[in-house]
Amino acid sequence: MAVRVLIVDDSGFFRHRISELLASDPRIEVVGSASNGREGIEQVKKLRPDVVTMDVEMPQMNGIEAVRIIMRDCPTKVMMLSSLTQEGARVTLQALEAGAVDYLSKDMRAWMDRSLSLQKQLCDKIVTIGSQGRALTPFMARSRAKEGQSSTTMVFRPQRSRSSDAAAASASPAPAAQSTVNSRAASTATSTALRRPLGGGAAADLAARSTLRGSQRLAIPRDTRLVVIGSSTGGPAALQEILTQLPASFPYPLLLIQHMPKTFTTVFAERLNQQCQIAVKEAEDGDRLQPGRALLAPGGHQLIVDGKQHDRIRILPGDDRLTYKPSVDVTYGSAAKSYGNRVLAIILTGMGADGSEGARLLKQAGAHVWAQSKDSCTIFGMPQAVIKAGLANEILDLEQIGPILSGGR
Structure with a gap:
């Protein structure tokens, strides 16, 4: 049975390109698309896809918030698409903490390239995630169960002084x-x-x-x-x-x-x-x-x-x-x-x-x-x-x- 995929992206170019690449693989069926996070949530509930490709930055509702709601209301495997910038990395990691399974870089040059490399990478990821991936990580399941707590426990430790770093560096791994x-x-x-x-x-x-x-x-x-x-x-x-x-x-x-x-x-x-x-x-x-x-x-x-x-x-x-x-x-x-x-x-x-x-x-x-x-x-x-x-x-x-x-x- 083909892996059913929903594409969520505010860019018409990327929606078309992703669909084009996925449609070339007989193991995959594109069942729909959405142009923002809010519409994506509605389509997930309606179409029940196996995998969702989710853009990070979108109008009305971004990808991170959409992932959180999807995992709360109708857990589905989500693969994020994000830039390779530091900001792109930060928001992608937030999406993974929210329950997304994997990510793929959104490099315009690679997506415009007609070589088979990106197509194979994208399709193989989708098929593997669709057949094996968990819709919700154990970490997120337990975190969500704790009322009044955020999804991540932040332990902000004071910066070490240079002297303490030097002292630590002089110590070699000790038996315990x-x-x-x-x-x-x-x-x-x-x-x-x-x-x-x-x-x-x-x-x-x-x-x-x-x-x-x-x-x-x-x-x-x-x-x-x-x-x-x-x-x-x-x-x-x-x-x-x-x-x-x-x-x-x-x-x-x-x-x-x-x-x-x-x-x-x-x-x-x-x-x-x-x-x-x-x-x-x-x-x-x-x-x-x-x-x-x-x-x-x-x-x-x-x-x-x-x-x-x-x-x-x-x-x-x-x-x-x-x-x-x-x-x-x-x-x-x-x-x-x-x-x-x-x-x-x-x-x-x-x-x-x-x-x-x-x-x-x-x-x-x-x-x-x-x-x-x-x-x-x-x-x-x-x-x-x-x-x-x-x-x-x-x-x-x-x-x-x-x-x-x-x-x-």
């Missing part, structure tokens, strides 16, 4: 006691893992290990010295869900690899830094790995752990031979080489299979790999590739990961 979750969280995690149908092969083996583990508490592995998290579609909300639960005293450095263009990673890091108790920054060449600080890989580049100074990272130019810039595989592989079995790798929601080859290197080095569960993913592609290859030590729902990392605090 093994974190454990409280018995209630552990019981929930174990029972959820046992209930989830995993199929045969490697997944069945994992279920068997979970059964043998019984009432053991899930925890960060004792030897961990570095946490590396990879994500793509649905990742911004998933990362926010996890990182906002970590205390400022989190005892490990983190590396975050999220598929995003450069402008978006700059804004996303700033946004996370205001929302989290831990420090978050867009990674720069030579940054030191520090407990309680997360470094976000900059878009268009690759982040690796320095092979000579393992407490530092390197930022390398993006290689055109690699599909993803940044690539989870690249960072996982460098972490495996430098930290071996002392890495905890987490693979979250996302299209494709980026991370599976890096996870293989990590497993060969004795590291632990956690994968997000299908039921809690926006798109199951990346975790699925790791699980199918038999590389996941644990399969966890998104809402379990933060509490386990924070030790139940």
